[in-house]
Amino acid sequence: MQLHFWGAAGTVTGSMHVVEVGGYRVMLDCGLYQGRRKKAFQINRELPFEAATIDAVILSHAHIDHSGNLPSLVRSGFTGPIFCTSATRDLAARMLLDSAKIQAYDLKYVNRHRQRVGKRPFEPLYTTHDVHETVSQFVPIDYQHGFEPVANVRCEFYDAGHMLGSAGVAVDVRKNGSRRRLVFSGDIGNTGTPILREPRSIEGADLVIMESTYGDKVHESSRRTKEMLKESIAQCEASGGKLIIPAFSVGRTQEIVYRLNELFEAGELPPIPIFVDSPLAVDVTDIYRVHPECFDAETVDALEDDDDNDPFGFHRLRYCRSVKESKALNKSTEAAVIISASGMCEGGRILHHLRNHLDEPTTQVLFAGYQAPNTLGRKLLDGVNPVPIYGQKIEVRAQIGKIEGCSAHADRPGLLHWMGETQRRGSVEQVFLVHGEAEPAQALAEGLVEQNVPQVAIPQRGESFDV
Numbered sequence: 001m002q003l004h005f006w007g008a009a010g011t012v013t014g015s016m017h018v019v020e021v022g023g024y025r026v027m028l029d030c031g032l033y034q035g036r037r038k039k040a041f042q043i044n045r046e047l048p049f050e051a052a053t054i055d056a057v058i059l060s061h062a063h064i065d066h067s068g069n070l071p072s073l074v075r076s077g078f079t080g081p082i083f084c085t086s087a088t089r090d091l092a093a094r095m096l097l098d099s100a101k102i103q104a105y106d107l108k109y110v111n112r113h114r115q116r117v118g119k120r121p122f123e124p125l126y127t128t129h130d131v132h133e134t135v136s137q138f139v140p141i142d143y144q145h146g147f148e149p150v151a152n153v154r155c156e157f158y159d160a161g162h163m164l165g166s167a168g169v170a171v172d173v174r175k176n177g178s179r180r181r182l183v184f185s186g187d188i189g190n191t192g193t194p195i196l197r198e199p200r201s202i203e204g205a206d207l208v209i210m211e212s213t214y215g216d217k218v219h220e221s222s223r224r225t226k227e228m229l230k231e232s233i234a235q236c237e238a239s240g241g242k243l244i245i246p247a248f249s250v251g252r253t254q255e256i257v258y259r260l261n262e263l264f265e266a267g268e269l270p271p272i273p274i275f276v277d278s279p280l281a282v283d284v285t286d287i288y289r290v291h292p293e294c295f296d297a298e299t300v301d302a303l304e305d306d307d308d309n310d311p312f313g314f315h316r317l318r319y320c321r322s323v324k325e326s327k328a329l330n331k332s333t334e335a336a337v338i339i340s341a342s343g344m345c346e347g348g349r350i351l352h353h354l355r356n357h358l359d360e361p362t363t364q365v366l367f368a369g370y371q372a373p374n375t376l377g378r379k380l381l382d383g384v385n386p387v388p389i390y391g392q393k394i395e396v397r398a399q400i401g402k403i404e405g406c407s408a409h410a411d412r413p414g415l416l417h418w419m420g421e422t423q424r425r426g427s428v429e430q431v432f433l434v435h436g437e438a439e440p441a442q443a444l445a446e447g448l449v450e451q452n453v454p455q456v457a458i459p460q461r462g463e464s465f466d467v
């Protein structure tokens with residue numbers, strides 16, 4: 001068996017690995033590389049192999065850095081099956097469409113500039129047509145139901161606890177009556193994430209490809225999330241201002257709504273209106289509702305015990321789909337909580353809310369996720385003032401903060417525990433650390449060696465291993 005590492009190798013985006021076995025090529029994830037525009041465009045456009053030589057794809061979860069380059073693969077000639085859980089299929093179908101639209105939108109401005117200086121316009125990486133083709137190649141498979149992507153290879157999905165439908169994958173290769181098991185961790189979730197079941201280790205592993213995003217960090221307790229929401233909403237009511245929460249539409253928004261519903265059920269939510277202003281979040285929440293097979297026991301009980309208890313909505317919460325509703329919300333002068341996207345304030349409706357309210361001292365902005373360098377979100381957290389929004393300089397008088405304790409990824413103790421369980425339940429020979437910047441990957445590698453993992457490698461893009 002050969003392992004080729006083509007993405008999320010020495011970095012966190014563009015997850016893409018190829019397992020070559022028995023003359024077949026099975027791809028694990030096909031994510032979009034995200035980074036500086038020019039480099040990203042080149043890496044995503046120029047696949048490092050002939051797409052038609054790939055026999056099957058196994059997709060760990062729907063996040064764009066794992067699924068977002070599938071339409072390019074299909075556009076380049078891949079016609080095989082894409083195996084994933086059914087929740088991943090539904091989320092990816094919606095998120096890939098969004099990705100195609102964002103790319104077309106971005107390109108419009110780039111091409112306008114290119115035309116002005118007499119240059120040939122760029123073609124989009126892929127279009128909605130390519131997304132439709134891709135979705136028709138998805139093959140949904142339940143957790144812990146074996147499937148054979150190619151002859152003599154049997155796979156199974158296990159809960160990864162990272163987002164709806166997320167999975168770790170066991171890949172069993174049979175040869176001359178013996179079996180070798182490669183485990184691909186996918187992204188490993190944080191313990192205590194609401195709605196989802198906890199991440200679980202996979203037994204019988206010989207080889208492991210493992211994520212290392214937070215290999216050097218310890219998260220705050222997720223209980224802190226609810227306390228911070230409660231404090232900020234109380235302040236919002238007292239001051240009569242806006243509490244603006246920039247949040248990713250997929251996962252983070254549903255988690256925050258879940259926590260708010262808990263406060264509502266406990267009678268601890270003051271009587272102010274709460275809005276989720278993001279069309280993608282509205283659609284994704286609908287997808288959540290039809291996948292109870294992914295929920296933890298607490299969420300299932302809440303849904304079954306009490307008809308009025310809805311973990312994805314409650315009387316004081318309103319979802320805004322239309323532009324008209326969003327504009328009306330923008331003009332309102334009353335105290336309100338507004339949850340909107342994009343999570344790093346790089347686009348989307350959140351920009352209008354920030355432009356209208358950042359200069360008011362009664363406004364609070366509470367970030368609910370990682371803010372990458374150079375994004376508006378990071379600038380606000382770093383105290384930059386004024387900030388540029390739609391070409392205007394906006395004065396910041398609002399209070400800027402960050403909700404602690406909500407991360408979709410396991411921290412260092414969580415990752416070491418996951419691997420400890422994997423070692424205990426298998427005979428791990430070698431671990432390949434992916435999906436991490438250099439420092440956290442190295443720190444985790446050291447932790448794994450201390451934990452008696454015989455061999456740990458941190459592959460770089462383009463590296464291959466005979467295993």
Ligand SMILES: [Zn+2]
Pocket residue numbers: 061063066162187
């Ligand atoms: Zn992910």
